[in-house]
Amino acid sequence: MSLDKSEVQKIAWLARLSIDEQDISTYSDELSNILGLVETMNSVDTDGISPIAHPLDLTARLRADAVTEVNQREQFQKNAPLTDNGCYLVPKVIE
Amino acid sequence: MEWETVIGLEIHAQLATKSKIFSGAATAYGAEPNTQACAVDLGLPGVLPVLNEQVVLMALKFGLAIDAEIPERSIFARKNYFYPDLPKGYQISQFELPIVSRGNLDIQLEDGTTKTVGVTRAHLEEDAGKSMHEGFGDQTGIDLNRAGTPLLEIVSEPDMRSAKEAVAYMKKVHSIVRYLEICDGNMQEGSFRCDANVSMRPRGQEEFGTRTELKNINSFRFVEQAINIEIERQIDIxxxxxxxxxxxxxxxxxxxxxxxxxxxxEANDYRYFPDPDLLPVQIEADLIKKIRSELPELPNAKKKRFIDQFKLSDYDSGVLTAQKEMADYFETCVKTAKGEAKLSANWIAGDLSASLNKDNKDITESPVSAEMLGGMIRRIKDDTISGKIAKQVFEAMWNGEGDADSIIESKGLKQVTDTGAIEKLVDVVIANSPDQVAQYQSAPEDKQGKLIGYFIGQIMKQSQGKANPKQVNELLKEKLKA
Amino acid sequence: MHQSTLAQLSTALESNQISSEELTTLYLDRCKQFNGSLNCFITINEELALDQAKSADQQRAAGNASPLTGIPIAQKDIFCTNGIKTSCGSKMLDNFIAPYDATVIEKMNAAGIVNIGKTNMDEFAMGSSNETSFYGAVKNPWDQDTVPGGSSGGSASAVAARLSPAATGTDTGGSIRQPASLCGITGLKPTYGRVSRYGMIAFASSLDQGGPMTQTAEDAALMMNVIAGFDERDSTSAEHPVDDYTARLNDSIEGLKIGLPKEYFGEGLDSNIAKIVEAGIKELEKLGATCKEIELPNTELSIPAYYVVAPAECSSNLSRFDSVRFGHRCENPKDLSDLYCRSRGEGFGKEVKRRIMIGAYVLSAGYYDAYYLKAQKIRHLIRDDFQNALKDVDVIAGPTATGTAFKLNEMIDDPVSMYLSDLYTVSVNLAGLPAISVPAGFVNNLPVGLQLIGNYFEESRLLNIAHRFQQATDHHKAIPEGFE
Structure with a gap:
């Protein structure tokens, strides 16, 4: 599978990544090469094999329903690019 | 052409846990922005989710209450999309293997018939935060307190055929989650909200038409209005x-x-895949058994019991059991009123409901408690007060003037049941009304019943309503005999 | 003193030969002296380290010391450290001061370990050469024209040059073992779930695992005693009992059955490397082990499967870097989309962007089954291969890396070749097994590592074999010229 420029742009948008116009063809080549490597998977028949999402077959351990966290807004927001009145700010979203 | 409406609902019920679905932050409503958003809710680098046990138990309760299949294994998936109120850039939800699969519930239609609506699935997910578009100039403010609040998304089959059916279904789900005490059902605070999928097809056609999704409708009334207006729009097109x-x-x-x-x-491609930070949830048969045995009595069962036990009408039982608190109120009232079920039902569905509506109060906020109302009904029953005086007593209780007995006492509303006193009143009225007495006595017996009303009215007026009407009636009949 | 292992430093502190403050000062001086050339640290915690050293000395004086109290250890900059910049090697987090400690850091702090600095790494741990770091490439102290490997290259280089007696690393596809091999140190990737991932910035959640990078297996055991264990904040953390990893170090390995996968000694392997690895295995045979050839038939498929699973998880894991709550924000965003795309476009380097895009692609509508699901099925086959092999043998041995340290910039523009060099390491992550790389010799004065792979939770056994090997060999004692 090779990825053409428009597909690269589509994926870049899906992942919210701006990419310089002049870099698109490099990405297109590199990503196509990677997919070429990835497609060597097709050499093996996996019919009847179940996919595994985790290496160990463990099941979830659940947490008791208790409030354990305290307000740390001030500390957390020290890392925030822009805040006002305790809110994180982003350019106005038009709905 | 005759069109048929097809409606399916997706209801989001916020689960009434203390802490969030994947973190130990509080879920309380109305806190200062971002004071209840912990590191996990904010999606800080490196943090990890741990599933809240209560959330699983609550979802299972709902599943069992609607007779659903519960898969042995349930998994969480990431739904990937960017939005400022979605901190991680993905929502932890369920895609394959939701916690609750196929179930169903019955709704009552206006014509009194029952319809079964299928529930496709109910799955767990985390809520997003809130975007505030006003008050920040050219910016949008993001409050992540709500982020990570547990939601149960209940997806119905496209089984509803009118806005009214959709509302009946939504009310039924609302009633069940409240009965189960897994959701506070508060629609104003967004604890119970609904998206509606609406499509039209020519009657008789099996294939569904193209649907639209109506988002985030937050009251029963709006659901009905929104669907109806959308039906009109689609038919026009x-x-x-x-x-x-x-x-x-x-x-x-x-x-x-x-x-x-x-x-x-635009271009939503959610790229669902199993969340690698969370392991599959294993639901043991023993747990299902335990939860099933602990399920409370649900609306349908309660309604049947009310009909059998209290000899109430189907309608009255339906009204009283729609809300668990209402049903509880009724049962407490009946108990205090020494078994006066019909009278209790009438008072609750009548004066109490009217007063609650007028003051825009929920039954849980009623200034007249079930015990107070029951106490008053007991006084009607034992002839301390008449039904008419009771209305005065009720109003006084509503205004916070005390319980029935103290109001009856302080206002002197006790019925006069002393035969001597009533006899005196009767004698005076008869003596003062010679014309009416003559008219009564000359009338044929079947007309006398109507004419006696004049005397009763006079006596009640003189007694300020306190004379026992039954006694007055009997004495009058006796004395007016020629 | 700086040539000492953790075990030796522990003894020196215990016997009051040196104080933690003196020791810390000594290592801080070395860091300052050599970091300019090697670039192994993103942050050197001078002030914090000295504070911690002073309290460690008090702790020791009060008789409350544990074996590693007062010893400086470097932390990969992927572990969140409260109040200290935690960059993950990325411009995206250049201004990020972690507001909390990772569980691993918390445990180290509780043990009185001195956090000497945060080590350089490939950006978000994506890379095998440490050249993708926003903070520039790390140099291999054995030859400063070559790479130290990656992604834990800063940690490996720092330990090899003895700027820190030990360091933490993380391993998603070989990121502890490969740089350990290229820098001539010991690196253990524990069983998935053995060391908490809480506070370790995620690359690929189902593969990531933190572990020790040390001079010796004994040191790795001492560190494992501090960092291993169940953590209720990590749902994937294992509730398996924790060993005393030093207890079995000296056990005999007489009768040990070693499997040699024929796929690990095939065409892809440099013959010089093969010789060193085979000599290492001979050494183990001298100690009483027996060897037999085994098959891991799906080894080759581990690379393509890994380069689907890891990017898929990373594309989602890195979505949180949206410049809203933390991280790099572009100048004057004109709207929300511009904010997202430019902040992320500027904040992430090329390799990270490539992997995010591959990940988004393999999960997207229409491709999920062919890529993601297929890869997870192959993962199942790979896990089964190991389980079948480990029925017959106790451990599996082979090379860690396909070659020795390569030249800087040699492979930076050829991602596929770089990916293929992970051949012997990624399958272990896909299966979640523990594996260790130990120095086994040199080719052209560059170190070569021997890899040992064990069954789930058998870290003690791997450490035991590695320790016995190191008792019999000197490769791990070699120090690069100029750093003695």
């Missing part, structure tokens, strides 16, 4: 030979119209 576009639409209650939200539509 279809009758003009147009096509319905599959899209998300927003209902505007102020203008009573739906409008397209194209901004949310």
């Amino acid at each position: 279809l009758e003009d030979g147009g096509k319905i576009i599959q899209e998300t639409r927003l209902y505007d209650p102020n203008k009573n119209e739906t409008r397209s939200m194209r901004s949310k539509e």
Whole structure:
């Protein structure tokens, strides 16, 4: 599978990544090469094999329903690019 | 052409846990912005989710209450999309293997018949935060307190055929989650909200038409209005030979119209995949058994019991059991009123409901407690007060003047049951009304019943309503005999 | 003193030969002296380290010391450290001061370990050469024209040059073992779930695992005693009992059955490397082990499967870097989309962007089954291969890396070749097994590592074999010229 420029742009948008116009063809080549490597998977028949999402077959351990966290807004927001009145700010979203 | 409406609902019920679905932050409503958003809720680098046990138990309760299949294994998936109120850039939800699969519930239609509505699935997910578009100039403010609040998304089959059916279904789900005490059902605070999928098809056609999704409707009334206005819009388009576009639409209650939200539509590819931070949830048969044995009595069962035990009508039972608190109120009232079920039902469905409506109060906020109302009904029953005086007593209780006995006492509303005193009143009235006495006595017996009303009225007036009507009636009949 | 292992430093502190403050000062001086050339640290915690050293000395004086109290250890900059910049090697987090400690850091702090600095790494741990770091490439102290490997290259280089007696690393596809091999140190990737991932910035959640990078297996055991264990904040953390990893170090390995996968000694392997690895295995045979050839038939498929699973998880894991709550924000965003795309476009380097895009692609509508699901099925086959092999043998041995340290910039523009060099390491992550790389010799004065792979939770056994090997060999004692 090779990825053409428009597909690269589509994926870049899906992942919210701006990419310089002049870099698109490099990405297109590199990503196509990677997919070429990835497609060597097709050499093996996996019919009847179940996919595994985790290496160990463990099941979830659940947490008791208790409030354990305290307000740390001030500390957390020290890392925030822009805040006002305790809110994180982003350019106005038009709905 | 005759059109048939097809409606399916997706209801989001906020689960009434203390802490969030994947973190130990509080879920309380109304806190200062971002004071209840912990590192996990904010999606800080490196943090990890741990599932809240209570959330699983609550979802299972719901599943069992609607007779659903519960898969042995349930998994969480990431739904990937970017939005400022979605901190991690993905929502932890369920895709394959939701916690609750196929179930169903019955709704009562207006004509009294029952209809079964299928529930496709109910799955767990985390809520997003809130975006505030006003008050920050050219910016949008993000409050993540709500982020990570547990939601149960209940997805129905496209089984509803009118807005009224959709509302009946939504009310039924509302009633069940409240009975189970897994959701506070508060629609104003967004604890119970609904998206409606609406499509039209020519009657008789099996294939579904193109649907639109109406987003985030937060009251029963708006659901009905939004669906009806959307039905009209779709029929208009279809009758003009147009096509319905599959899209998300927003209902505007102020203008009573739906409008397209194209901004949310563009190129959504959610790339669901199993969340590698969370392991599959194993549901043991023993746990299901335990939860099933602990399920409370649900609305349908309670309604049947009320009909059997209290000899109430189907309608009265339906009204009283729609809300668990109402049903509890009724049962407490009947108990205090020494078994006076019919009278209790009438008072609750009548004066109490009217007063609650007028003051915009929920039954849980009633200034007249079930014990107080029951106490008053007991006084009607033992002839301390008449039904008419009771209305005065009720109003006084509503205004916080005390319980029935103290009001009857302080206002001197006790019925006069002393035969001697009543006899005196009767004698005076008869003596003062010679013409009416003559008229009564000359009338045929079947007309006398009507004429006696004059005397009763006079006596009640003189006694300020306190004379026992039964005794008055008997004495009058006796004395007026020629 | 700086040539000492953790075990030796522990003894020196215990016997009051040196104080933690003196020791810390000594290592801080070395860091300052050599970091300019090697670039192994993103942050050197001078002030914090000295504070911690002073309290460690008090702790020791009060008789409350544990074996590693007062010893400086470097932390990969992927572990969140409260109040200290935690960059993950990325411009995206250049201004990020972690507001909390990772569980691993918390445990180290509780043990009185001195956090000497945060080590350089490939950006978000994506890379095998440490050249993708926003903070520039790390140099291999054995030859400063070559790479130290990656992604834990800063940690490996720092330990090899003895700027820190030990360091933490993380391993998603070989990121502890490969740089350990290229820098001539010991690196253990524990069983998935053995060391908490809480506070370790995620690359690929189902593969990531933190572990020790040390001079010796004994040191790795001492560190494992501090960092291993169940953590209720990590749902994937294992509730398996924790060993005393030093207890079995000296056990005999007489009768040990070693499997040699024929796929690990095939065409892809440089013959010089093969010789060193085979000599290492001979050494183990001298100690009483027996060897037999085994098959891991799906080894080759581990690379393509890994380069689907890891990017898929990373594309989602890195979505949180949206410049809203933390991280790099572009100048004057004109709207929300611009904010997202430019902040992320500027904040992430090329390799990270490539992997995010591959990940988004393999999960997207229409491709999920062909890529993601297929890869997870192959993962199942790979896990089964190991389980079948480990029925017959106790451990599996082979090379860690396909070659020795390569030249800087040699492979930076050829991602596929770089990916293929992970051949012997990624399958272990896909299966979640523990594996260790130990120095086994040199080719052209560059170190070569021997890899040992064990069954789930058998870290003690791997450490035991590695320790016995190191008792019999000197490769791990070699120090690069100029750093003695």
